[in-house]
Amino acid sequence: MPGRKALAALAVVGACYGLAGCGVGPQAAPQRIDRDAVPYGLLEVGGGVTTTPPGSPTTEILVYLEGKQHLVPVERAVPAPGTIAVALRQLAAGPTRNESRLGLTSPASAVGPFEAGPVRRGVVPVDLPLSFENLGGQDQIVAAAQVVFTVTGLGGARGVRFLVDGQPAQVPGDKGNLVRGPVTRADYTLLAPS
Numbered sequence: 001m002p003g004r005k006a007l008a009a010l011a012v013v014g015a016c017y018g019l020a021g022c023g024v025g026p027q028a029a030p031q032r033i034d035r036d037a038v039p040y041g042l043l044e045v046g047g048g049v050t051t052t053p054p055g056s057p058t059t060e061i062l063v064y065l066e067g068k069q070h071l072v073p074v075e076r077a078v079p080a081p082g083t084i085a086v087a088l089r090q091l092a093a094g095p096t097r098n099e100s101r102l103g104l105t106s107p108a109s110a111v112g113p114f115e116a117g118p119v120r121r122g123v124v125p126v127d128l129p130l131s132f133e134n135l136g137g138q139d140q141i142v143a144a145a146q147v148v149f150t151v152t153g154l155g156g157a158r159g160v161r162f163l164v165d166g167q168p169a170q171v172p173g174d175k176g177n178l179v180r181g182p183v184t185r186a187d188y189t190l191l192a193p194s
Contacts, residue, residue, distance in 0.1 A: 141176065
């Protein structure tokens, strides 16, 4: 009579053989799928990161990415209402495949996620992760500008007070000068969309 270990091993081998027959085998040729049978969102071209279920109300927001020498606004469909927190998540997600093909980049997405507080007197606090300090000079300038332009397009914010790990921080303006804040679009006129 086989031992317990031998019986356990036989049970595992039998289960593996049984499960192996449950998989989908290879196809001899590609199969055409009707557009209506493709899951929601998989056919969309260039959309940003979204978790909006079909039929839910959406709104368009602008997220600013880096183009050649300037910031470039790109539209993203997000759940309504488009909040500053949602916009910052979109910014942290970086460019879509299509946006990357167009040459758009995002130094901000290398350091996100970002946390935003409530808007008070037109200024919103944005907490940057410690990794923001590791960005090179121009990338740090562009990342700060991306946050400022993205945030000041929403929720009545006209300026951003930057924090790093919860502490007040200075960020470089477009000429490399350190700005304590609040930081506005006027601090990045050299990068403003053309």
